[in-house]
Amino acid sequence: MRPAFRAPVVTALAAAALSLAGCGAMVSANPSTSSPAASPSSSATASATAPSSASPGPSASAGGGAGGAASPGTTPSSAPAPAGLKAYTFPNGHVSFKYPADWKVELFTGGGSPSESATATVIDASGTRQATVYAGKIADGVSHPVTRTVFESAPVPGLAGQPAPAAHYAFYVDRMDSNATYRMHLAAGAPKPGPGSALDGIIRTGNGVILADVQFIEKPFASDAAAKSWLAGAEGQALKALLLSISYN
Template sequence: MRHVHRPYLIASLGAAVALGLTGCGSGLPPGASGDTPPSAVAPTGPGSPAPGYSGELIPFTFPNGPLSLQYPLEWHAGLAEGGGMPQGSSTATLSDPQSTNEVTVYLGKTADAVSHPVSRTVFESEPVPGLSGQAAPAANYSFYVDRMDGKPTYRMHLTAGAPAAGNSAALDGIIRVGEDVLVAEAHFTKPFASDDAAKAWLAGTEGQAFKALFLSMAYGGR
């Protein structure tokens, strides 16, 4: 059982994430089967491809809503539905087997969060083009570090608009898309040793793949 350091708990996602990690209800989603060839689009950014990392992407489509994204060919994909989640909700888990870092993406009806005061340093934040048609504030891909009592928590996730630097409150990362809510966040197996280490990871192959996944998300209205 891997331990994930998280700055807060999203209560309605707990059961879904647990299912995704144990494999219950998991499987390749529509569009990720051998019937659909991967696109030859590589994540951009500095750094040479890691061994066994082709840069090819596979489409992933949620069965319960018009949400899609793309993930690297070498990654593992799982989907969890039901099992304590609100009806009509599902959670996808996209993981890199080379590091066991992963991204969880929840699409459903409800999501809760707990906030607390932090001091934030923002590394980068960009609007997600495929989510630009949704309610303001626009969904952004964001990577930053929050410090609480001097302890850093590095976060990469979708945010409602660009996160504010300096003294602020922890972000819940809940995005409104049509009649649903969307929560997408990276989970790191090991904490970064420093801000410089986090920025070096972002500039490398895996960091750019994570960024490309977030920026690939698109939602079509119902």
């Protein structure tokens, strides 16, 4: 289990968008928006196979697990979704995703009627905030030079029809000077290893934007090996499947 949460970039971006829309309201997922997934599709839980040769390595603050991570650009498999998932659909009816059945979703909506922005926070069974998904009209991003090591990336099937660059699930680490920033999120295009710029993660859709980020604390992993070990474990795989399940209709 990862330690206590800190708000990621996506939360700040969503908050900026919501401040333009006025006051908001927090609501919990209800039967009209969250229901058991009767027949999960392959796109909702597509995953890149991790090499079995890597040995498990404990992280400083993340749950370990056996195995390593697939190479960048690995195409997700068509394996069926695991049992025990729920589907959540935003009030706009366009954006949806799947998450473990014993987790919950809380929704914050912007002001106005109807609201033009909303942030879904996904919370695990222990009460830890694991991820946020934002759907709205506006978003902003920042960029700075980094050197990137990519652990995994794969196209998100449910967002394949949206404007380029194509949405990708991505897990990587950006280094700037002596600082390492680990990120698992939706990226606009496949992240490239080596020198580059930080990714804003803004996915453009037919009527707005989507941002989705796993919420890591500062310095969540002691090493890249620990990050790969966490990815191979139950928590890492659940969050990876969540990001790969995001769709727009």
